[in-house]
Amino acid sequence: MESLKVLWMSTGLANFELGQVIMMLVGCGLLYLAIARNFEPLLLVPMGFGAILTNIPVAGFSEVGGLLHYIYYAGIDTGIFPLLIFMGVGAMTDFGALIANPKTLLLGAAAQFGIFATLFGAIALNYVGLDFSMKDASAIAIIGGADGPTAIFLASKLAPDLLGAIAVAAYSYMALVPIIQPPIMRALTTEDERKIEMAQLRHVTRVEKIIFPLAVLLMTIFFLPAATPLVGMFCLGNLMRECGVVDRLSSTAQNELINIVTIFLGLGVGSKLSAEQFLNTKTLGILALGAVAFSIGTATGVLMAKLMNKLSKDKVNPLIGAAGVSAVPMAARVANKVGLEANPHNFLLMHAMGPNVAGVLGSAVAAGILLALVG
Amino acid sequence: MENLQALFIEAGTLMLAGMVFVFAFLGLLIIFINTVLVRLAKKYPDAIVENKAQSKKNNKKQDGKGVSPAVVAAISSAVTQYRQQHSAQK
Numbered sequence: 150m151e152s153l154k155v156l157w158m159s160t161g162l163a164n165f166e167l168g169q170v171i172m173m174l175v176g177c178g179l180l181y182l183a184i185a186r187n188f189e190p191l192l193l194v195p196m197g198f199g200a201i202l203t204n205i206p207v208a209g210f211s212e213v214g215g216l217l218h219y220i221y222y223a224g225i226d227t228g229i230f231p232l233l234i235f236m237g238v239g240a241m242t243d244f245g246a247l248i249a250n251p252k253t254l255l256l257g258a259a260a261q262f263g264i265f266a267t268l269f270g271a272i273a274l275n276y277v278g279l280d281f282s283m284k285d286a287s288a289i290a291i292i293g294g295a296d297g298p299t300a301i302f303l304a305s306k307l308a309p310d311l312l313g314a315i316a317v318a319a320y321s322y323m324a325l326v327p328i329i330q331p332p333i334m335r336a337l338t339t340e341d342e343r344k345i346e347m348a349q350l351r352h353v354t355r356v357e358k359i360i361f362p363l364a365v366l367l368m369t370i371f372f373l374p375a376a377t378p379l380v381g382m383f384c385l386g387n388l389m390r391e392c393g394v395v396d397r398l399s400s401t402a403q404n405e406l407i408n409i410v411t412i413f414l415g416l417g418v419g420s421k422l423s424a425e426q427f428l429n430t431k432t433l434g435i436l437a438l439g440a441v442a443f444s445i446g447t448a449t450g451v452l453m454a455k456l457m458n459k460l461s462k463d464k465v466n467p468l469i470g471a472a473g474v475s476a477v478p479m480a481a482r483v484a485n486k487v488g489l490e491a492n493p494h495n496f497l498l499m500h501a502m503g504p505n506v507a508g509v510l511g512s513a514v515a516a517g518i519l520l521a522l523v524g
Numbered sequence: 525m526e527n528l529q530a531l532f533i534e535a536g537t538l539m540l541a542g543m544v545f546v547f548a549f550l551g552l553l554i555i556f557i558n559t560v561l562v563r564l565a566k567k568y569p570d571a572i573v574e575n576k577a578q579s580k581k582n583n584k585k586q587d588g589k590g591v592s593p594a595v596v597a598a599i600s601s602a603v604t605q606y607r608q609q610h611s612a613q614k
Contacts, residue, residue, distance in 0.1 A: 251557040254550040261546050265539035272531045283534055356568040357561045364556055372549060507550065514549050518542045 164206035168424025175422065176200030179317070188324035191408075192297065192415045196316070199419015210420065217420035220413050225305050225312070230414040231298035232382045235513075237407030238298065239386025240399050242477070242509065244361050246502040249350035252457065253469070253500075257507025259453030260473030261515045263293030263446025270438050279434045284308055287519040289435050292319045293442025294512030295326070295476035299379060301418065303516045306524055313421030314432040318439035326479045329440070330447050330471050331487050337451045338467045342458070343491035345466040347500045358391040365510065369517070375524070376517020383513065446474040450504065472501040475508030 157163050179197030183190040203211045210217040224230035247253060271286030281289070288308035291300045292315060300319040304312045322329065335343075362384035369380040389399040421427075454470025468488050472480040481501035488497040 248557055248561060251554045254554050255547070258543075258546045258550040262543060265542045268535040268538055269532065272528065272535050275528055275531070283531060283538075286531075286535065287538075352570070354565045354568060354570045356564050357557075360561060360564060361557075364560075365553065368549065368552060368556075373545070510553075511546055511550060514546050515542060518545055519538070522538055522541065 159207060161206050166206070166424065168428050169204040169206060172204040172422055172424045172427060173201050175427070176204070176419070182321075182324070189320045191411055192320055192418075193324075195412050195415025196320070196419040196422075199416040200422035201419075202416075203420045203423055211423060217416060221417040221420050224410075224413050225301065225417040226309065228302050228305055228378065230410050230417065231302040231305070232378055233410045234298040234407055234414060235302075235379055236382040236386035237402045237410070238477070238509070239362070239383035239388075240390045240402040240407075242383075242387055242390075242506050243502070244358060244387065244506055245353040246350060246499050247506050248353045248357050248361055250500065250503050252461070253473075253503030254507045254510075255457065256450050256453050256470045256473040256504035257475075257509075257511040258473075259470065260446040260450035260475075260504070260508055261294065261511045262449040263442045263444070263474065264290045264512070264515050264519075266445045267293050267438050267442035270441050271434075274434045274438070279431055281431075281434070282308075283523055285311060287523045288315055289438050290442055291315075291512070291516055291519065292322065292435075292439035293446045293474070294508075294515060295319070295323055295443060295446065295474040295480070296509060296512045297323060299512050299516045301414070302379060303519060306520060309421075310426060311431065311435060313418060313423075313427050314435040315439075316418040317422070318436050321436075322439050322443045323476045323479065326476050327483050327486075329443055330480065330483050333444055333447045334451055334468055334471050334484070334487050337448060338455070340491060342455065342467050343488060344495065345458070345464050346492065346495050347466055347469075347497070348463055350499060355391065355393070359388065362387040362391070369514075373514060373517045373521065375521035376513055379513040379516060380510070383509070443474065447471045450474060450508075454504075466495070466497055466500065469497055469501040469504055473504040473508045473511070475505060475512050477505050477509060478502065480508070481505040 176197045176199075179193045179200060182188040183193035183197060199217060202208075203217050209215045211221070212218060267290035268283075268286050271281045271289045272283075274281055284307040288300075288304040288311055291303045294300065297316070297319050301312065301316050304315040308315070366377070366381055366384040369377050386399075386402050389395050389402060450470035450473035451467050452470070453473070454465055454467040457470075458465040458467055466488060468484045469481075472484045474480055481498055481504075484501035485496060485498040488495045
């Protein structure tokens with residue numbers, strides 16, 4: 150009889166707590182979004198599954214000795230996984246459109262306003278009883294950079310307790326770019342502005358593409374060493390792509406390596422989706438602030454593009470400003486789609502890739518500033 | 525409340541410093557691209573572009589004979605590929 154009792158006590162049914170059941174349902178929700186709705190499936194599948202695993206009673210996945218515990222501390226707490234992902238992103242990024250039209254860097258810079266404006270929102274939530282410090286606020290605000298690895302990297306350094314909610318918010322909003330951005334883009338532009346056709350981009354030579362990542366790294370070393378982990382890995386990946394002599398390494402960085410790391414990154418982030426860390430009012434605040442950050446970033450990017458269109462001798466379609474929030478390449482595709490709705494002969498995709506990759510650089514620089522000043 | 529006020533001031537300073545720095549950093553990159561990279565591009569143009577320009581000239585001459593540029597490009601890339609494979613086998 151005693152052994153039957155011990156056996157019962159070792160079952161999941163006897164040990165389940167309500168919070169764990171809710172978080173498992175959240176994990177199932179993430180799996181549903183990934184599988185049925187195709188929302189960022191590469192990350193949400195391992196993340197959703199990680200959320201289920203970490204909430205299994207008795208198994209102790211996220212306790213010392215558990216698999217997810219070690220994955221988190223080896224890869225995310227140290228910052229290694231987001232940085233490896235950033236190297237892969239660098240290997241997948243073509244700076245050609247940016248080098249051909251360098252003024253689009255200003256659009257990438259303007260869209261970072263969403264990050265810094267959200268700092269105020271996070272602090273303001275202290276009035277309604279949420280206790281966000283400046284470090285918490287900075288980690289939440291980086292969601293506006295619309296860059297998953299950057300958000301995870303910064304959150305792991307500044308506010309590890311909020312990492313799960315921040316990662317879920319960042320990837321959810323990136324998946325929702327086609328829904329969040331178009332209304333803002335339409336509201337801030339006129340029909341005529343959306344119809345603007347831009348001049349064809351010039352050819353960018355191989356030498357330019359090789360020198361560019363090295364120059365970005367050099368500038369980061371000089372002016373913002375705190376951002377060199379992110380920018381350095383990004384530039385390494387990009388240099389491997391462009392130099393043309395290490396195609397095997399470039400291919401590994403943008404395929405096998407990034408895929409392997411994505412599995413572990415997703416599981417590691419999922420391990421932070423435990424009931425005690427996720428089921429609180431702070432999570433709601435983070436989800437709301439993430440949407441605000443994203444929307445402000447989109448708006449300031451479009452407004453900056455409108456200003457450039459007024460001042461520049463070459464015409465600039467303001468829609469490409471929305472791509473400044475990064476979220477590569479989804480935001481550029483959205484700009485292209487909204488442009489095509491206004492003018493079926495207007496293909497903005499290549500023009501939008503400029504501010505899009507500028508946004509990646511901009512959010513890495515913004516993360517470096519927050520790390521240097523708050524971390 | 526005073527603590528919150530101090531946090532707001534800190535957030536304002538961060539915003540100002542952050543935006544100025546992001547614009548300055550990316551602005552410097554614009555200057556770099558417009559000065560250094562553009563000159564480098566003129567000094568070291570891509571070999572492929574030169575070939576394309578040459579083939580365009582050649583195509584203009586052959587236009588009268590009715591050979592389309594696409595066909596010429598396809599044949600020349602096939603020949604290059606064949607030569608590369610042939611030399612690799614050796």
